[in-house]
Amino acid sequence: MSSNLKSQARVVVIGGGIAGCSTLYHLTLEGWHDVVLIERDELTSGSTWHAAAQVTQFGANQTMVALKRHSIGLYRELAADPDNPISYHITGGMRLAHTPAQVDTYRHFVDMAAGMGVDMEFIDAAEVGRRHPLIKTDGLLGAWWDPLDGDIDPAGITFALARKAREAGAEVYRFNPVESITRKANGEFIVHSRNGDITCEKVVNASGYRVNEVGGMLGVTHPVTSMEHMYFLTDTMPELEALDFRVPIIRDPGDDFYSRQEKLGLLVGVYEQDCKTFGMDGIDPDFTQALCPSDLDRCLDNMERIFERLPALAEAGIHAVINGPIT
Ligand SMILES: Cc1cc2nc3c(=O)[nH]c(=O)nc-3n(C[C@H](O)[C@H](O)[C@H](O)COP(=O)(O)OP(=O)(O)OC[C@H]3O[C@@H](n4cnc5c(N)ncnc54)[C@H](O)[C@@H]3O)c2cc1C
Structure with missing residues (x-):
């Protein structure tokens, strides 16, 4: 990863967790190659390294289901790279129903997903017990089943996204905290980091639990x-x-x-x-x-x-x- 900072880029992404690295990668997919990511420490050193890292398609609206389906497709492709394999287990997953209202809601979501070609099902309590022999099914009315639910190595997938972005022209600067941000009269930003300044059109704040430290550099308080x-x-x-x-x-x-x-x-x-x-x-x-x-x-x-x-x-x-x- 680079150590000599560019002085100019279209976008500076602040934060090298899963959100920042995924943003950087997707910018390059959209044809934005003059983009950089700045990370104060090592990639994944915020919340990402210790995530339980479950990856699901469950979602209460079509936008969320589509986003999650996109992630699963991308992660499957990246995990299968023979040169850089990533531990990824697709086991299926179930969201348990305890009340008739949950049964109705889950059936609605199963049908909503079917309408966009996403295969989910509602299973009864006996089937819950068959698929997960350690569950005591007393009081359960069934479950909403996602066949593509699973878990992935969170560091592996984050580094893979960063690598793909770099292969497409993006740069990643680690061990380099952003210390302040100023705005020029023409609307451009100057991101001041420990190792130098970068002028850019857009800043992405992907700094996780430090989101309001970074937002505060521009006087912004995020409702998070x-x-x-x-x-x-x-x-x-x-x-x-x-x-x-x-x-x-x-x-x-x-x-x-x-x-x-x-x-x-x-x-x-x-x-x-x-x-x-x-x-x-x-x-x-x-x-x-x-x-x-x-x-x-x-x-x-x-x-x-x-x-x-x-x-x-x-x-x-x-x-x-x-x-x-x-x-
Ligand atoms: C116990 C636990 C279990 C979880 N399980 C799951 C799960 O099963 N599935 C799931 O999807 N999610 C799970 N999560 C949530 C998941 O971990 C987070 O949503 C995700 O990792 C957030 O990623 P991020 O990139 O937004 O933030 P982070 O990973 O925190 O990354 C932010 C990065 O910004 C950097 N940064 C901060 N300030 C600066 C600065 N000034 N300059 C430069 N860099 C800076 C930080 O060093 C950090 O690396 C879990 C979380 C926890 C705590």
Whole structure:
């Protein structure tokens, strides 16, 4: 990746997480080749490196479904590159229905997706149990099934997008914080970074949980806040070892969790009700490739319901808790 900064570019993207690298790549696809990305640290060092990295087509409107379908097609293509393979598991995924209203809503979304050629289905509770043998199906009315749900190596896909963008002419400058931005009378911006200034037509703020630090450089406050978000990883579970397939992703808006297989254990993320904000009073400049202290105690209510839905968890050891900012 380049170290000598250009002094002029059409676009400067600030932030080298999945959003910034994807933006850079898609600009080059649209024929914008004179574009650069500036990252204060290493690519992925914000929220991206620790994402659970589930990639789904679930969406409540056709725009979101189409965007997600586009991502899945692109990720499949990039992951299959024999020179730079990326770990990507397409397992299918289910969003559990606990109430008749959820059943109606999910059936509506299945039909909406069908109308745009996206194949999803509504499955009953017995089928939920067949597809995910670790779920206790008591109280469930079925699930909305996405056959292309899966999980990807988040760093692998981010670096692949950056590489593709660079091959198309974009430049990536790492370990180079943007320190301020000024605007010229003709509307152009000057992005002042530690290693030099770049004049550009457009700035993209893709700085994740530092979005308002960067916005503040132009006097902009974005209506965005970051929260702490937690998942835990279990040790190997004999129930998974015994299967000859990888279990699908679960998203459970009733018991407030999601789960996917990670190696031969489970990754379980908590949809917290009593959420905790992150960085409201400023963020330590050294907070990079970093996590918040683990705090599973604040999710005890969720944990009870999660263990009831996935009883095998009761015998599984937890070997890591990941608590990071999600914007
Ligand atoms: C525990 C957890 C689990 C998650 N699971 C999933 C999941 O399963 N699926 C999913 O889709 N999403 C998931 N997410 C969300 C996902 O991680 C984020 O939405 C995504 O990574 C955000 O990417 P980003 O590029 O917007 O931000 P970031 O990855 O935070 O990237 C922003 C970048 O900007 C850089 N930057 C900041 N300020 C400056 C500056 N002044 N100059 C230069 N660079 C700067 C930072 O260093 C950083 O690299 C999860 C998040 C968490 C916390």
